[in-house]
Amino acid sequence: MDNTNRHFRGQQRNEEVTCFFRSHPIVLLDPIARFFLVFAALTTIEAILVNYGSLKSPVTYLIMVTVMVIFLFFIHRFFLRLLNYFLETVIITNYRLIRLEKTIFLRDDKHTIDLNKIQDVTKQQNGILQTFLDYGSLAIVVNVQETPFIINYVPKPDRYFRRINLVKHAYAIARNPEKLIQNTQDTMQSEQSFTKISL
Amino acid sequence: MRILFWTILVISQLSSIGFAWWALSRLFLYINAYRFDESQYTLLFGFIHLRWIAGLYLMSVVAFALFTTFYSVFVF
Numbered sequence: 001m002d003n004t005n006r007h008f009r010g011q012q013r014n015e016e017v018t019c020f021f022r023s024h025p026i027v028l029l030d031p032i033a034r035f036f037l038v039f040a041a042l043t044t045i046e047a048i049l050v051n052y053g054s055l056k057s058p059v060t061y062l063i064m065v066t067v068m069v070i071f072l073f074f075i076h077r078f079f080l081r082l083l084n085y086f087l088e089t090v091i092i093t094n095y096r097l098i099r100l101e102k103t104i105f106l107r108d109d110k111h112t113i114d115l116n117k118i119q120d121v122t123k124q125q126n127g128i129l130q131t132f133l134d135y136g137s138l139a140i141v142v143n144v145q146e147t148p149f150i151i152n153y154v155p156k157p158d159r160y161f162r163r164i165n166l167v168k169h170a171y172a173i174a175r176n177p178e179k180l181i182q183n184t185q186d187t188m189q190s191e192q193s194f195t196k197i198s199l
Numbered sequence: 200m201r202i203l204f205w206t207i208l209v210i211s212q213l214s215s216i217g218f219a220w221w222a223l224s225r226l227f228l229y230i231n232a233y234r235f236d237e238s239q240y241t242l243l244f245g246f247i248h249l250r251w252i253a254g255l256y257l258m259s260v261v262a263f264a265l266f267t268t269f270y271s272v273f274v275f
Contacts, residue, residue, distance in 0.1 A: 008233045020235055025244055061204045068208070068267055072215050075263060076222075079256035083226055086249045089233070100233075104225050156240070 008091065008098075010110075018167050020091040021160060023153040024135035028085060035078040042071050080104060090151055092160070094167055094174075097140070099151065113149060115171040117142050123161040138164070208271060212264035219260040223253055 007017045045067055053060045080103075087102040097118070101109040118140055125136030136157035139148040154160055230249070239245040243252075 007235055017235070020241060022241060022243075028243075058200050061200055064271075065204060065207050069211055072211060072263070075259055076215065076218060079219075079252065079259065080222060082243075082252050083222070083249070083256070085243065086252070087226075087229060089235075102229070104222050104229075159240075 008100075010098075011093070012095065015093050015095050018092045018094060019160070019163055020089055021155060022085065022089055024133065024155040025085075026129070026133060026135060027153050028082065031078055031081040035074055038071070038074045042067050090154075090160075092163060092167060094171060097164065111149070113140060113142060115168045116175065118164070118168055119143070120148075121161060121164050121168075122148070123157045125157055140164075204271070208267065212267065215260055216264060219257055223257060226253060 002013055003011055003015055004013050005011050011017070046064070049060055049063055049067075053063075084103045087100070087104065089100045091098040091100070094115075096115055097113045099109075099111040101107060101111070120141035122139040122141070123136060124139065125131060125134075130136050134157075135153055135155050138151045138154050138157060138161060140151070141148045226249075235241070237248065242248060
């Protein structure tokens with residue numbers, strides 16, 4: 001089956017999407033809280049102006065227009081933030097790990113890590129909030145001398161930690177089946193030797 | 200003063216709707232480029248789809264434009 005560009009642009013012929021995930025919804029707590037605070041403040045100002053202000057005064061007009069423009073700005077900012085949440089994705093395929101950091105207007109970054117180059121994967125889940133809401137970080141070590149590639153706000157990090165290790169192992173087997181057979185035989189021989197010594 | 204107020208109101212609301220339309224058209228391009236099978240693990244809070252947010256965005260902008268227009272008519 002030809003999977004070229006099937007699920008995402010740049011998908012290779014035999015590449016299959018194992019799974020993908022987005023950030024934990026905790027990242028939206030700040031924009032949601034700010035929006036409702038601004039909404040409450042602007043509504044209060046508007047109510048005061050209508051009830052106590054002079055509707056024929058130019059100052060009242062000016063304040064009403066300013067309040068309206070500010071509210072428009074925050075509506076757009078809030079919804080763009082929600083839409084941008086869906087555009088930031090981490091994709092795990094049978095060949096590589098792809099991180100898409102994209103916004104509607106300002107950003108379009110892609111980071112790719114070949115599964116063969118991953119040396120180590122670490123899951124970090126510290127603190128009350130992360131434990132109760134089940135999110136954390138995944139640190140992917142590509143080269144010991146370089147800083148690890150860190151993915152923050154991973155929902156259910158244990159699930160994706162195990163998934164990355166599984167696909168990495170499967171990828172290693174697919175690339176080098178003879179080496180796996182040799183490793184398995186070596187392991188069996190060493191276990192037999194250990195059993196003989198023990199007896 | 201009223202003319203200025205209404206001019207600013209109309210221009211800002213039309214610009215707002217145009218901006219929302221532009222943002223959603225760019226979002227539509229992205230949706231076509233990245234076609235994933237969504238699940239409870241990938242949707243916002245497990246059930247909110249991207250198209251719901253997009254529809255709510257457009258409806259909010261249009262509703263706000265209509266609201267401010269009629270509000271201004273009755274108040275002023």
